[in-house]
Amino acid sequence: MSTLWQHEIAESEHRVLNPFTDDRLRLLGEVARIAPGARILDLACGKGEMLCRWAAERGAHGVGVDLSEVFLSAARARAEELRVAERVRFVHGDAGAHRAEPGAFDVVCCIGATWIGGGLAGTLEVMRPALAPGGLLLVGEVFWNETPPPAAYAALGCKPDEFADLAGTLDRFEAAGVELVEMVLADTGDWDRYVASQWWTVHQWLKAHPGDPRAGEMRAFADRARRSHLAYGRRYLGWGVFVLRGEPA
Numbered sequence: 001m002s003t004l005w006q007h008e009i010a011e012s013e014h015r016v017l018n019p020f021t022d023d024r025l026r027l028l029g030e031v032a033r034i035a036p037g038a039r040i041l042d043l044a045c046g047k048g049e050m051l052c053r054w055a056a057e058r059g060a061h062g063v064g065v066d067l068s069e070v071f072l073s074a075a076r077a078r079a080e081e082l083r084v085a086e087r088v089r090f091v092h093g094d095a096g097a098h099r100a101e102p103g104a105f106d107v108v109c110c111i112g113a114t115w116i117g118g119g120l121a122g123t124l125e126v127m128r129p130a131l132a133p134g135g136l137l138l139v140g141e142v143f144w145n146e147t148p149p150p151a152a153y154a155a156l157g158c159k160p161d162e163f164a165d166l167a168g169t170l171d172r173f174e175a176a177g178v179e180l181v182e183m184v185l186a187d188t189g190d191w192d193r194y195v196a197s198q199w200w201t202v203h204q205w206l207k208a209h210p211g212d213p214r215a216g217e218m219r220a221f222a223d224r225a226r227r228s229h230l231a232y233g234r235r236y237l238g239w240g241v242f243v244l245r246g247e248p249a
C-alpha cells in the first residue's frame with residue numbers, strides 16, 4: 001500500500017517515525033530502567049532517535065538496523081549532533097534477517113515494524129536470540145481501541161486478524177512466552193502529531209517538485225493516509241510500546 005520512498009519524503013521532518021512524542025520516549029527510557037552501559041539493539045531503528053537519546057541521556061550504547069539509507073544517514077547525523085557517535089552504530093540491512101551476536105544485548109527493540117518477522121509472534125522470535133539472560137524486549141505495536149467496521153481494514157492497509165485489542169495483545173505475548181512488565185501508550189494527540197504533520201511536509205514537497213515523476217503517487221499516498229486517519233485511524237487505532245521480559249518470572 002505504501003513504499004519506503006514515500007515514507008522517506010512524508011517523514012523527512014520527523015525524528016521519531018511513530019506516534020510517540022519526546023516526552024513519551026523519555027518516559028519509556030525511565031519505565032524500562034535503561035541504565036548506564038545498557039547494550040541496546042534496535043531493529044528497524046529509523047532515524048535512530050531512541051538510541052541516540054538513550055545514549056545521550058541514559059548512558060546506553062548500541063546498534064540500530066534499518067533498510068532506509070535516508071533514515072540511517074539522519075541517524076548518524078543525529079548521533080554526531082548529540083555527541084554520541086562513538087556509542088551508537090547504524091547498520092544497513094533487513095532487520096528480519098539481521099544476525100546479531102547471540103545474547104549480546106540487554107535490550108532488544110522493534111518499535112513499529114513487526115512486519116520484519118511476519119507479525120508480532122514472528123518478530124519476537126527474531127528478537128530473542130540477541131537478548132542476554134534477564135534482558136528486555138521492547139515492541140512498538142498497533143492495537144485496536146475498539147473493533148473497527150469492516151471497511152477500516154482496507155482503508156488502513158491491514159488484515160482483520162493482524163492486530164488485536166489490548167487484552168488480545170496480552171494474549172499474544174503470553175502465547176509467545178514473554179511477560180508484559182510495563183508499557184507506554186500513545187494518545188490521539190500523538191497520532192495527530194505523527195500523521196497530521198506529514199500533510200504539511202508532503203504539501204511542501206509537492207509544491208517544490210511539480211514535475212517529479214513520483215508526484216502523482218506521492219499525492220495519492222498522502223490523500224489516502226489523511227482520509228484513513230480521519231475516517232478510522234484516529235478513533236480505532238491505538239499504538240504503544242510494550243516492555244517485555246524475555247522469560248516470565
Ligand SMILES: C[S@@+](CC[C@H](N)C(=O)[O-])C[C@H]1O[C@@H](n2cnc3c(N)ncnc32)[C@H](O)[C@@H]1O
Nearest residue numbers: 016017044045046066067068094095111112113
Ligand atoms: C514506523 S518506522 C519506525 C522507525 C523507528 N523504530 C522509530 O520509532 O522512529 C518503520 C521503520 O522500519 C524500517 N524498515 C521497514 N522494513 C524493514 C526491514 N525489513 N528491515 C529493517 N528496517 C525496515 C523503515 O525504514 C522505517 O525506518
